[in-house]
Amino acid sequence: MKLYTRTGDDGGTALFGGERVQKDNPRVGAYGAVDEANATVGVAHAAVDLPPHIGAELLLVMSDLFDVGAELATPAGKDGALSERLDSRIDEARITALENAIDDASARVPPLMTFVLPTGGDAAARLHLARTVVRRAEREVVALSHNAPVRALVITYLNRLSDALFAWARVASHASGHGDVAWQAKKPAR
Numbered sequence: 697m698k699l700y701t702r703t704g705d706d707g708g709t710a711l712f713g714g715e716r717v718q719k720d721n722p723r724v725g726a727y728g729a730v731d732e733a734n735a736t737v738g739v740a741h742a743a744v745d746l747p748p749h750i751g752a753e754l755l756l757v758m759s760d761l762f763d764v765g766a767e768l769a770t771p772a773g774k775d776g777a778l779s780e781r782l783d784s785r786i787d788e789a790r791i792t793a794l795e796n797a798i799d800d801a802s803a804r805v806p807p808l809m810t811f812v813l814p815t816g817g818d819a820a821a822r823l824h825l826a827r828t829v830v831r832r833a834e835r836e837v838v839a840l841s842h843n844a845p846v847r848a849l850v851i852t853y854l855n856r857l858s859d860a861l862f863a864w865a866r867v868a869s870h871a872s873g874h875g876d877v878a879w880q881a882k883k884p885a886r
């Protein structure tokens with residue numbers, strides 16, 4: 697099988713189920729943003745100073761994001777119902793697992809007392825980058841939800857994932873010896 701098909705040369709692409717849409721369609725934008733988020737999670741996973749337990753979490757997240765992308769690439773049926781043929785791992789239990797991971801990460805670092813800069817070592821900076829890309833993907837999915845059915849759990853998952861990436865970035869920053877790098881507010885002029 698060749699990697700190129702030439703079927704998208706006209707600016708179109710096929711959704712799951714065969715429907716063709718233009719590549720600037722909000723659905724394509726939403727699952728494209730999720731794909732980009734997944735790639736940035738992969739970049740974070742490749743950091744040499746990443747704590748191993750976070751690496752294991754990121755592997756799960758990358759599989760989750762493939763499921764989210766597949767779900768978003770599958771339009772609702774003519775009756776408006778979402779496809780039941782998708783077997784997504786995104787459910788209440790997965791949301792709870794992310795919340796537990798956030799709580800675990802938060803317990804490993806000092807309490808957050810200020811805004812922190814998106815740095816603190818290679819792994820921490822990569823995790824912060826992934827967090828911001830996940831936030832953008834969340835915005836794209838919310839925008840899609842105004843015009844097409846999207847499961848609420850998908851939006852909740854992306855929201856919780858960005859929180860988890862922030863928490864893991866703090867753990868990575870502390871594990872590398874950098875700690876939180878505090879935002880320095882501008883002092884008011886006198």
